[in-house]
Amino acid sequence: MSEARFQNPGWAGNTGEFDxxxxxVRGSDFAGxxxxxxxxxxxxxxxxxxxxxxxxxxxxxxxxxxERFEKIRGRYPTARAALLPALNLAQELRGHVSPExxxxxxxxxxxxxxxxxGVATFYTMYNKRPVGRFLIQxxxxxxxxxxGADKVLAAFLEHTxxxxxxxxxxGNFTVAEAECLAACGFPTCVxxxxxxxxxxxxxxxxxxxxxxxxxxxxxx
Amino acid sequence: MAYPYRHEKETRILSExxxxxxxxxxxxxxxLGGYQGIARALEIGREATIDEVKASGLRGRGGAGFPxxxxxxxxxxxxxxxxxxxxNADESEPGTFKDREIIRWTPHxxxxxxxxxxxxxxxxxxxxxxxxxxxxxxxxxxRALEEAYEEGLVGKDIMGSGVDIDMTLHVGxxxxxxxxxxxxMSSLEGRRGEPRVKPPFxxxxxxxxxxxxxxxxxxxxxxxxxxRHGGEWYRQWGTEKSPGTKLFCVSGHVNKPGNxxxxxxxxxxxxxxxVCGGIRDGRALKAVIPxxxxxxxxxxEDCRECSLCxxxxxxxxxxxxxxxxxxxxxxTDIVKQVRRxxxxxxxxxxxxxxxxREGTTWxxxxxxxxxDGRGTEDDLDTLIEISEQMTGTTICVLSDSLAMPIISSIxxxxxxxxxxxxxxERVGAA
Numbered sequence: 001m002s003e004a005r006f007q008n009p010g011w012a013g014n015t016g017e018f019d020x021x022x023x024x025v026r027g028s029d030f031a032g033x034x035x036x037x038x039x040x041x042x043x044x045x046x047x048x049x050x051x052x053x054x055x056x057x058x059x060x061x062x063x064x065x066x067e068r069f070e071k072i073r074g075r076y077p078t079a080r081a082a083l084l085p086a087l088n089l090a091q092e093l094r095g096h097v098s099p100e101x102x103x104x105x106x107x108x109x110x111x112x113x114x115x116x117x118g119v120a121t122f123y124t125m126y127n128k129r130p131v132g133r134f135l136i137q138x139x140x141x142x143x144x145x146x147x148g149a150d151k152v153l154a155a156f157l158e159h160t161x162x163x164x165x166x167x168x169x170x171g172n173f174t175v176a177e178a179e180c181l182a183a184c185g186f187p188t189c190v191x192x193x194x195x196x197x198x199x200x201x202x203x204x205x206x207x208x209x210x211x212x213x214x215x216x217x218x219x220x
Numbered sequence: 221m222a223y224p225y226r227h228e229k230e231t232r233i234l235s236e237x238x239x240x241x242x243x244x245x246x247x248x249x250x251x252l253g254g255y256q257g258i259a260r261a262l263e264i265g266r267e268a269t270i271d272e273v274k275a276s277g278l279r280g281r282g283g284a285g286f287p288x289x290x291x292x293x294x295x296x297x298x299x300x301x302x303x304x305x306x307x308n309a310d311e312s313e314p315g316t317f318k319d320r321e322i323i324r325w326t327p328h329x330x331x332x333x334x335x336x337x338x339x340x341x342x343x344x345x346x347x348x349x350x351x352x353x354x355x356x357x358x359x360x361x362x363r364a365l366e367e368a369y370e371e372g373l374v375g376k377d378i379m380g381s382g383v384d385i386d387m388t389l390h391v392g393x394x395x396x397x398x399x400x401x402x403x404x405m406s407s408l409e410g411r412r413g414e415p416r417v418k419p420p421f422x423x424x425x426x427x428x429x430x431x432x433x434x435x436x437x438x439x440x441x442x443x444x445x446x447x448r449h450g451g452e453w454y455r456q457w458g459t460e461k462s463p464g465t466k467l468f469c470v471s472g473h474v475n476k477p478g479n480x481x482x483x484x485x486x487x488x489x490x491x492x493x494x495v496c497g498g499i500r501d502g503r504a505l506k507a508v509i510p511x512x513x514x515x516x517x518x519x520x521e522d523c524r525e526c527s528l529c530x531x532x533x534x535x536x537x538x539x540x541x542x543x544x545x546x547x548x549x550x551x552t553d554i555v556k557q558v559r560r561x562x563x564x565x566x567x568x569x570x571x572x573x574x575x576x577r578e579g580t581t582w583x584x585x586x587x588x589x590x591x592d593g594r595g596t597e598d599d600l601d602t603l604i605e606i607s608e609q610m611t612g613t614t615i616c617v618l619s620d621s622l623a624m625p626i627i628s629s630i631x632x633x634x635x636x637x638x639x640x641x642x643x644x645e646r647v648g649a650a
Contacts, residue, residue, distance in 0.1 A: 026356050
């Protein structure tokens with residue numbers, strides 16, 4: 001087609017096309033930094049974050065994280081209902097949820113170890129193994145797939161020098177396939193830690209990885 | 221251009237604030253008429269609020285299309301036990317990306333909708349179940365909810381009415397099945413997201429064993445507008461059976477994919493050809509999935525006269541679902557795409573019911589075999605047979621959701637399957 005490619009605002013690299021900045025699109029200026037203690041109790045169960053920095057030995061839970069955990073517990077009529085948010089919180093700190101972490105969370109909530117393991121292994125977002133600083137999840141479901149998501153996934157694997165699900169030797173990247181991320185109008189959608197990168201084409205992949213490497217160096 | 225998904229023919233009710241960062245604040249939302257809907261609801265009372273929504277004819281936007289006002293009226297009237305409103309923001313149907321736009325651009329539209337719903341059903345606590353992947357949009361909603369609490373719009377004695385409505389944001393952890401209403405309740409309670417047998421229906425025994433109502437984000441977002449302007453006002457758009465406007469999520473091989481808001485009954489071809497700028501590279505239309513991946517595939521021929529309302533898409537042999545229009549051009553490899561969908565359902569099956577757990581995996585293997593050029597014509601009969609056994613035999617409709625695209629694709633694109641089976645030829649690009 002002779003017409004210029006129609007560009008989406010979701011993809012950070014393309015926002016120059018519009019009046020909106022990347023922060024406008026992401027809402028990051030409005031939302032601000034999520035407080036470690038969870039902020040208002042009504043939103044405390046909703047602030048799990050996938051961070052670059054992971055500490056597999058971090059205690060469950062201390063300081064502001066303990067405050068957030070207490071706020072979460074206060075929002076539900078049963079202790080069990082706090083399980084998913086508590087596992088999210090553990091993963092935010094430790095980067096993954098090991099069997100030992102599951103047992104610790106079980107102890108905190110007074111649930112059986114077996115029950116918690118059954119629940120934790122049901123959900124795909126709990127990383128059962130350690131992952132890289134950036135977990136790159138490429139949507140390959142139908143809408144993205146129609147627009148070449150398989151090739152975008154292959155490009156991420158090639159440029160990070162990894163196999164699917166493996167972590168690169170520098171510890172920076174783990175590339176995985178994801179199911180529909182609900183950004184079907186902006187194919188291919190790639191979720192990298194807590195952010196969506198949308199309208200990613202094969203040609204964009206090196207620039208995305210460069211940006212991520214800079215963020216590691218900047219201590220993001 | 222601020223927000224690219226605009227078209228002059230649109231009727232923007234829900235999407236008015238999309239692309240406007242100011243609409244994320246309480247002040248910005250009030251400038252667009254926000255919080256007048258809940259104010260009117262509090263003024264006219266519970267019963268009248270339900271009646272207004274009934275009069276509007278609003279149908280659930282999560283896929284099933286059940287009348288919202290009627291659903292609310294099923295809730296017990298006594299207040300002896302706590303009632304809960306659960307907002308389903310676990311948007312994960314492949315092809316659907318409307319709820320995320322509502323949440324990230326107009327969070328107060330959803331909060332106000334949750335207030336209207338909670339008030340109507342007598343719930344003092346509303347849980348918004350967001351999918352875990354929505355980190356960024358959840359942060360926007362979280363900030364907005366904190367502001368709503370600060371302004372006295374949510375919490376104790378909302379807007380000085382004496383009514384208490386609390387709200388909690390709850391995030392999932394990656395499971396498609398938690399978008400099913402009883403699966404969502406199980407997950408909210410801290411269990412595996414396994415759907416439950418109905419009856420008992422959620423209005424009798426729901427979350428935490430209490431009467432509960434589950435509504436989709438887009439459904440709740442429409443209710444403040446209905447309360448503010450009246451049920452009759454909402455009926456000026458759409459058809460008799462499908463009143464109002466709807467966000468259409470168009471994805472796939474069109475020049476301008478995106479969310480567009482139109483009255484229900486909008487012609488499908490006009491949406492594809494005109495609004496979305498036609499098929500990319502000037503190619504021909506091959507197939508459309510009109511309502512997210514769980515509905516029957518339509519051929520180009522089926523689309524020609526199809527109007528996008530519940531009854532219109534049904535007449536064309538499919539279902540409107542959540543109006544996620546996935547467009548495929550003539551280079552599309554249908555077998556590959558159906559196999560990819562089958563893989564998705566196999567991955568997301570919760571495993572409770574045998575026809576689903578075994579059927580989705582078995583169908584995926586057969587489709588993979590056909591795609592690899594090792595299939596036989598008997599495989600097509602087997603696929604149909606498995607699909608029929610996956611229909612209506614399980615607790616929820618996840619396995620039915622795979623059966624429909626399999627059966628319809630074999631009916632409508634049998635030649636694509638046969639080309640692979642007989643000659644090892646892939647139709648369309650890889």
